[in-house]
Structures are given as structure tokens and as C-alpha cells.
Amino acid sequence: MNSILSWIILLAPLLSAAVITLFTLRWKTLSSSISIVAVLVSFACSCLMFAHSTAAAIEFTWIGISGVFHVPFGLTLDPLSRTMAVLVSGVGAIIHIYSLGYMRDDEGKSRYFAALSLFMFAMLGIVLANNFVMLFMFWELVGFTSYVLIGHWFYRDSAADAANKAFITTRIGDFGFMIGILMVWIATGSVVFAEIAPRMSILAGHPLFLTIVALLIFCGAVGKSAQFPLHVWLPDAMEGPTPISALIHAATMVAAGVYMLVRVAFVIQSSQTALLAIAWIGTITAVMAALIATQQNDIKRILAYSTLSQLGYMVMAVGLASNDAAMFHLFTHAFFKALLFLAAGSVIVMLHHEQDIWKMGGLSRRLPITFVTFVVGALALIGCPPFSGFFSKDAILALAYERNTPIFTVALFTAFLTAFYVMRLLVIVFFGKPRSDIARESRESTAVMTVPLIVLALLAALGGFAFFARNFLTLPVEKEVAILVPVLAILALIVGSGLAIALYRNRAHDPIDVEVLRHKFYFDEFYSWLIYWTQELVARVSAFVDRWIIDAGAVGGSSRGTWGIGALLRLVQVGNLQAYVFLFGLGVVAIIYFAVFR
């Protein structure tokens, strides 16, 4: 029974995706119902499996070349994956229901729900995979569904471009990931996590190899979790429908990178150099994204940059060798960031798809439920006690304080920035006077959208308390020295929020204007330039090779060579018969000489 249960989690959404795509594309309501039923089944089975800690799954052989390469198709059912399965299917279920309201009048509703189901399948596949090959396959599959869903409104150029950008950028990271997997396989002869872990000791004598492998595998997480320098796709991915931003690009898929790092911690943690690099990349991402977020004006982009920043925190925790802290923050972040996105989505829908925060304002009275839930999410995000974000962020800060002081300083500064930009967003959107007619006339969303908000708000508020989170996770151990840390964190929070409130109260325009932050540190411009010149360089080299080596050398050379040899040889044709005879005679003499006397 248990063994079938765990497969149902995975296969229900796949079935739904198949049925919708093959049969029910025309009936939108039916399609959405199938998809929601599938995700609820997944969620129920995840909960059941979570309750039965002894559950095990049947394993199949997927690829078997005896003695050389063996890939089973099996599921990992440890506390980590069971928690993630509940989390993913739970948040997924809430967002499916919310999508009913958000996508109510959408033309491509069936397509949307099919892709959503396929995403659930792929994401749960990542969570439950028990080997690298399966993990990589599902990894690519979430990349694909992410592409489809970002480009859901593909007739808009910006959406199509954003979809391409997301897919191509993550491919760069995935390439490194694939090489890393192959290196692990070559070194240990296995792709199954449970078999690799005990064999890591073989490699203990090759620290350089281990560092390279760990960093290559980390490349995958850099792409998928949008870490510096491959972070550029995530803000653009906000072109997709808002539930997608909430589910894929905030709560689950982008966290898959962090989850993967935790899953293969036995590789990552075998190299101190790689750990340090990972920690710093996380730190850089966190502070850079927070800086950019302070100067953005699109409500979803601000949230996207805050996602980047929080993912930076998680990666930082992985780099500081604490999987518990990383998973704890992933857990709380999934709730409060999904909540923030869905609340933002509610605002956007009620303002007829207006996303510029300077056209909003005074919405706290018009959208009371959205407002309250958004505030809960925001307080969790900035780490205000007693909301969930406080506990998880505090755990990471305490960890950094203990292990690496420079990282701690930057992380604290990031916490200050987080408070600043979140309060800026809150003050501009929900307080003051409405800055446009749409904002003046907006009304609260329907229950299908507000109920998920309330559920998520409860989770975001309570998710951090030990009595709740302990059931799902191994909580990071609190240390004695860390008393200073929460004090500093709360101080940063108060200063940041106070500054934002003082600066942005009753403003009609942004009083601060930092061009470099508004342009996101010119990363897009730099990459455009880089790609332009790389392509230009390749094109010029190819043109040179084509024009001078192939055309002039190979083609022209053989033609001119034939001409030249012909011109030389026709000088021999003197036209005198007896000269020919003489040469012929000489030839015969030469042949006889060589044949007889040599």
C-alpha cells in the first residue's frame, strides 16, 4: 500500500497533464477541475506518506547496462524528501485553487492547467528522485514547464523573450551540472545517491577533483536558483501569470537548487573551497538583489528581487555547511513568498493588470484582506518576530556570525535593505492617496483568491515556531553566543523600516534616484554586450575561415594549382617530334638503368 502511495504522488499530476493535453483542451472548467483534483490527490498522498514514516517505494530498473551503468527508477523517502513533497504539493494545491480565480477569463486556461500539472509532476520528481539521472531529467522538465508557463501569454513579445531568456540562462548552469554528474559517475561508478555517499571516501585524496565536482554541481543550482551571475532570468520571468511567479519562481522551482544542494550535501561538503565559494556566491546574490530591489517600481519585480535575495540566504546557509538552516529558510520562504506573490496578484488583478507601484496607493482600505495578508507576508520576509521569517533568517545569521564574520556583516546589511525595500513597497502600495483612477475604484478579490491568501498567511505567520516546524524539519541548533544576533537583526529591521517609512510617506514620486540600481547593475546591458561581441567574434572568425581558408585556400587553391601545373607542363610540348623521341629514349634508358643495374 505504502509503496503505491508514493508513486501516486508523482503520477497523479502526470496523468492529469496527459488527460488535459490529449482530451479536454476544449473544456476549460473540466481541465482545471482535473488538474486541481490531481494536485489534491498528490497532496493527500504526501500527507499520508508523511504520517507513515516507514513508507518505501518499489524500484524499477530504468537503464541497465550490466556492470557499467545502472539507473534505477526509484524514490527517496527520507524526512527531507517527505517534508519537501508535502510542502510542494501543499503550496501547489493552494496556488492551483488561486489560479481558478486569477485565470478565470484566460483563453489558454486548459493549456495553463496542463502545464501546471506537468510542473507538479516534474517538481515532485526532483524532490523524490533517488539518483542523479532522474534528478537531472526532472530538473530539465521543470525548466521546460517554467518556459511554457512564463511564455503563457506568448503573443506578448516580452513574455516570449522572458521565456527564452529563462530557459537559455538556466541551460548554461545545467551544462555544468551535467558535467558534474558525469564526473561523479566516472569517479564512483554510480549515480544513485545512497550508493555514492559511502564511496566518497575514495576521492578523499583528490581535493582539487572534489572542488571541481562540487562547483560544477553547484552550477546547476546557480542556474535554477538564479544565483549571481545567472540571476538575470528570474526578474524577467515575472512576465508569466502571477500564480506561476508564486509557485514556480518563488516557492518551489527556484528552491529546487537549494534542495538539490542539500540532497547531494555529501558531495558539496567534501570540499571546503567549494563551500566557501558557494557561501560567497549566496552572499553576493543576497546583497546585490536587495540593493536592486530598493529601486524597482514594478510590484512583481520587487518581489522577484527579494526572492533572489532570500535564495541567496539559503545558498549562503548551504555554503556555511548547515543544511538544516537552509531547509528551514526554504520552508518558511515558500509560504511567505507564495503569499506575497498571491497578494500582489490579487492587487494586480483588481487594478486590471497594473503593476507600477507608483500608480497604486491607499489600497489598504479598498483591499482589506489582501492588505492584511500582504502585511503578514512582508513582516515574515523582513524577519519581524514572531513571524516565520524571523526564526529562519535568525538561524542563518547566527550561523554566519559563528562561522564567517564578513559574511555575517553583509547578511546583516542585507537584512537592513530587505526591511527598507519591503516597507517602501508596503507604504507606496497600501498607504497614502490613490495615485490613479484604477486604484481609486478597485475592490476586494473573490473568495477563491482570498481563501488561499488567508491559509498561506496563517502558515507564514506560524510556520517558524518550533512547535510547528519541528514536525517537518530538523531545526538548526541554537547556540549560546547567538544572543547578540537577533538583537542586531531586529535593530537592522527597525532602522530599515523606519528609514523607508520616513522617506516614502505620502510621496508621489521616488525621492531617491540611483541609476545603477535602477538599471540592475547593468547586468542585462553587460550580457547583451558580451553576447553581441562573442557572437561577433565567432562570426568574424568564421567569416575569415570561410573567405580565406575555404574559399581562397581550398577551392581557389586547387583551381589555381591545377592552372599553374598545367601552365608549367605545357612548356614540355615543344612540338618537335624528334625531341619527344629523344626524351622517350632517355626515359627508356633511365628505366633500364634503374631496372637492371640498381
Added chain:
Amino acid sequence: MITLGDYLLVSGILFSIGFAGVMLRRNLIIIFMSLELMLNAANLSLVAFSRFRVDPNGLPNYNAQVFVFFIITVAAAEVAVGLAILVALFRVRQTTDVKDISSLKF
């Protein structure tokens, strides 16, 4: 006693005369005749070889003489073709001097 060397000497002299004729004379008919001389020099040496190679049964080895018959036959055919070409050439060019026949020259 006439030895094989004497025959070969005569044959070589004949061949050289023929070759010199081909090399030095300008008239195509003379060149043609010199060619025949070279062929017959070869025939002479072949017959001499035949005579001086005696098999265990006391008879000469006739292989070389068979060769000679072939050469005579082919030479007859060649003369027919060659003379025909000469006649045709003369009709077109009104000359048999090799100096005047150099159309293929570059």
C-alpha cells in the same frame, strides 16, 4: 665461331642506326623506315637468343621465334596504318617534313 655476342652486336648496331634515323631525319617516310629497322634489330636478337638457348632435348627454345612472328605480323599492320596516316597527312599538308607538323605545340 660466331657467338651470341656477335649477333647482339649487329642487332645493337642496327637498333642504333634506326634510332639515329628516327632522331635525326626529317622526312617522315625515312623515320618510318628507321622504325622498321629498330623492330628488325629486336627480331634479330630474339632469333639469336632462340638459337643459343638449347633445351635438354637438344632442340632450340622456340618461344623467342614465336615472338618474332608476332612482331612481324604487328609490324605489317602498323606499316599499313602508318602509311595510311602518312598519305592522309600529305593530302592535307602537302609535306612529309616533321618540322612543318607542329600543330600540337604550345
